[in-house]
Every structure is written in structure tokens, then in C-alpha cells.
Amino acid sequence: MKRLKVGIIGAGGISHYHIEAFKKILEIDVVAISDPNETKLSFVAEKFGILKRFVNWENIIEEQLDIISICSPNAFHAQQAIAALKSGKHVICEKPVAMNTEEAKSIIETAKQVNNKFMVAFCHRFAPHSQFIKKMIDGGQMGEVYFAKASCLRRRGIPGLGTWFTTKKLAGGGPLIDIGVHILDLAVYLMGCPEPQLVVGVTYNKFKNQAVDGGWPPVWSRVGDRPTGTFDVEDLAAGFIKFKNNITLFLEASWAGNSESGLKIALMGTKYGVQYWTEAKPPLKIYGDINGVVTDATAEFPSVNVYQAEIEHFVNCVRNNTQPITTPEEILTVVKIIEGIYRSAETGKPVEIS
Numbered sequence: 001m002k003r004l005k006v007g008i009i010g011a012g013g014i015s016h017y018h019i020e021a022f023k024k025i026l027e028i029d030v031v032a033i034s035d036p037n038e039t040k041l042s043f044v045a046e047k048f049g050i051l052k053r054f055v056n057w058e059n060i061i062e063e064q065l066d067i068i069s070i071c072s073p074n075a076f077h078a079q080q081a082i083a084a085l086k087s088g089k090h091v092i093c094e095k096p097v098a099m100n101t102e103e104a105k106s107i108i109e110t111a112k113q114v115n116n117k118f119m120v121a122f123c124h125r126f127a128p129h130s131q132f133i134k135k136m137i138d139g140g141q142m143g144e145v146y147f148a149k150a151s152c153l154r155r156r157g158i159p160g161l162g163t164w165f166t167t168k169k170l171a172g173g174g175p176l177i178d179i180g181v182h183i184l185d186l187a188v189y190l191m192g193c194p195e196p197q198l199v200v201g202v203t204y205n206k207f208k209n210q211a212v213d214g215g216w217p218p219v220w221s222r223v224g225d226r227p228t229g230t231f232d233v234e235d236l237a238a239g240f241i242k243f244k245n246n247i248t249l250f251l252e253a254s255w256a257g258n259s260e261s262g263l264k265i266a267l268m269g270t271k272y273g274v275q276y277w278t279e280a281k282p283p284l285k286i287y288g289d290i291n292g293v294v295t296d297a298t299a300e301f302p303s304v305n306v307y308q309a310e311i312e313h314f315v316n317c318v319r320n321n322t323q324p325i326t327t328p329e330e331i332l333t334v335v336k337i338i339e340g341i342y343r344s345a346e347t348g349k350p351v352e353i354s
């Protein structure tokens with residue numbers, strides 16, 4: 001088996017999870033890392049024994065590497081992914097893939113042209129309950145799936161107060177593009193990537209002045225951060241999405257709000273419905289009927305390190321020349337919907353998706 005060399009762009013909270021996962025895989029070396037924040041750069045490089053360290057991400061692109069993992073703020077994903085792909089690397093990029101459809105299209109087009117692997121790190125797809133639901137839907141056991149609800153709600157959980165997360169030009173938006181993107185992607189993936197037709201969206205910003213630090217990025221990873229105090233994104237967003245095949249999805253995402261919290265996805269099919277909610281015990285419930293009697297069932301799953309699973313999947317795709325789990329169509333659909341929700345919220349009008 002060929003030894004693969006990996007480089008990491010961005011030495012913040014999520015980079016630790018990527019590096020730990022790569023290091024557990026045989027015949028892989030994480031050899032280079034870049035971050036403009038020198039304190040963070042050396043903190044992570046020392047922790048994991050990474051020898052090549054660069055302040056400018058452009059320098060890591062010039063290195064002889066097989067894989068680049070992009071863990072930088074959202075605004076840099078597109079330019080870094082395109083440069084890495086063009087230099088012959090395979091790329092796994094953190095979510096959201098990009099700030100808008102145009103950027104996402106350019107990445108996908110570049111990956112196609114250079115014929116390298118490109119994957120978005122949508123770790124929730126690798127959870128056992130997600131795969132259980134996917135098999136039920138693809139196997140026809142749920143019947144026709146026609147209505148879905150997806151939420152990712154935090155009561156008090158603003159990531160890094162006044163850091164890039166809460167700065168629109170660096171993040172692209174608030175909880176919708178940050179955490180809503182995970183659950184939207186999961187819904188799109190589970191439903192077989194239906195084509196969106198119409199989006200109605202709203203955003204709110206009610207907790208701006210009483211923002212409470214929500215614990216992400218992990219405190220231990222914030223060495224050298226200098227929060228600016230900027231908060232020009234939403235703290236809650238919701239969207240109503242109608243797809244061309246008449247499926248409907250209701251989506252909500254918050255960093256702060258007076259509601260229940262947790263990640264929830266519910267899908268209704270003509271034979272069965274399922275609901276997964278992190279706060280329920282057990283978290284997965286199946287709704288149906290047996291011989292005309294309305295019946296509920298529950299399911300429990302072993303805990304899985306989804307970051308390990310996603311990185312292993314990507315490495316296998318590189319080694320075996322197979323298509324990563326995130327297809328170009330799914331990647332673009334998710335970006336188009338997020339863009340549609342923000343545009344609809346801004347204009348106060350429904351948005352047709354072309």
C-alpha cells in the first residue's frame with residue numbers, strides 16, 4: 001500500500017479531529033500544516049509532531065502531498081480547495097463547502113477537470129442512525145417519503161463570540177450555514193437529492209446583545225485568538241423548501257433561542273416515518289402500523305466516532321479510486337438552498353431555485 005502524505009490548512013478546533021483521525025489510519029503521515037496565527041500553528045504542530053509549518057496557506061499547496069484537509073474559516077474554502085486540486089492533491093473540505101453557488105460550482109468543475117477526489121466533511125452522514133434511515137429509504141421500506149423536518153437548535157451556543165464565526169464576510173452567515181448545513185445535507189442525502197424548486201426563508205438576530213459563549217471552538221483550541229466583537233449574522237434561521245417532486249422540507253437552525261435544543265430529523269413516508277433526535281432516549285423512533293394497528297418502534301445504535309469514519313471513507317476513496325459519499329449534485333443542492341433561504345429572508349419574498 002502506498003504511504004499517503006497529508007497537509008492540513010487551518011489549525012483550529014476541528015483540525016484536531018481531522019489529524020487524530022488521519023493518524024489512526026495505517027500508512028498515512030500528516031506532514032504539513034498551515035495557519036496565519038503562529039500561536040495556533042505551533043500549538044497544533046507540537047501536539048501532533050507535524051514538522052512542516054507554514055503561515056501562508058499558499059506554501060502548503062506547493063508541497064509534495066497526496067491529500068489536503070481544509071479546516072479554515074468558510075470564506076477561504078473555495079480558493080484553497082481549487083488551488084489544492086489544481087496542484088494535484090485530493091481534497092477533503094470542511095462544511096460549508098463555500099460561501100455561495102458560484103464558488104461551489106468552481107470547486108466541483110475543478111475537481112472534475114483535474115480528476116481528483118473532492119469531499120465535503122459532512123460527518124453526520126456516517127452516524128449509524130443516518131445509515132439505518134438511508135437503507136430504509138433506499139430499500140423502499142418507508143414507502144414514498146414526502147415530508148421532512150430538520151432542526152439543529154442550540155439554546156445558548158454562539159460559537160466563538162466575535163470571531164470569524166459571527167463575522168459575515170468570513171462565515172457567510174450564522175447558524176444556518178454553520179450547523180443548519182449539516183442537517184440540511186443529511187435531509188438532502190437521505191431523500192435522494194431531490195431538485196429544489198421554491199424556498200421561503202426567515203432569519204432573526206435577537207440574542208446579539210446577550211450572546212453567550214457556546215463552547216465551540218473548544219476553549220483549549222483558542223490559543224492566540226483575538227475576538228473582534230463583530231456579530232453581523234443571524235442567530236436563528238428557518239426555511240421552507242418545496243422540491244420539484246413535491247417533497248417538502250422544513251428546516252430550522254439556531255445558536256441561541258428559547259426552545260428545546262439538539263439535532264432532530266423527521267422523515268414521513270407512506271409506509272413508515274422515522275424521527276431521530278439527539279435528546280430522546282433512545283434517539284430513534286419509527287412510526288407505522290402493523291396489521292392496521294398504529295405502532296411505534298425504537299432503535300439504539302453503538303456510538304461511532306463520525307470524524308474517524310468520514311476520514312477513513314475519504315482515504316479509501318483516494319486509495320481505491322471511488323466516488324466520495326458527497327456527490328457534486330448534493331453539494332450544489334445544499335448550497336443553493338442555503339443561498340435561497342438567505343435571499344428570501346433579505347427580500348421578504350419566496351425564491352425560485354433554478
Ligand SMILES: NC(=O)c1ccc[n+]([C@@H]2O[C@H](COP(=O)([O-])OP(=O)(O)OC[C@H]3O[C@@H](n4cnc5c(N)ncnc54)[C@H](O)[C@@H]3O)[C@@H](O)[C@H]2O)c1
Pocket residue numbers: 009010011012013014015034035036037040057071072073074076094095096121122123160163178217221
Ligand atoms: N464538521 C464539523 O462538525 C465541524 C465542526 C466545527 C467546525 N467545522 C468547520 O471547520 C472549519 C474551521 O472551524 P473551527 O471550528 O476549526 O474554527 P477555529 O476558529 O477553531 O479555527 C479556524 C482556524 O483557521 C485559521 N485561519 C484563519 N484564516 C485562515 C486562512 N486564510 N488560511 C488558513 N487558516 C486560516 C485560524 O487562525 C484558526 O486557527 C469551518 O469551516 C467550520 O464550519 C466543522
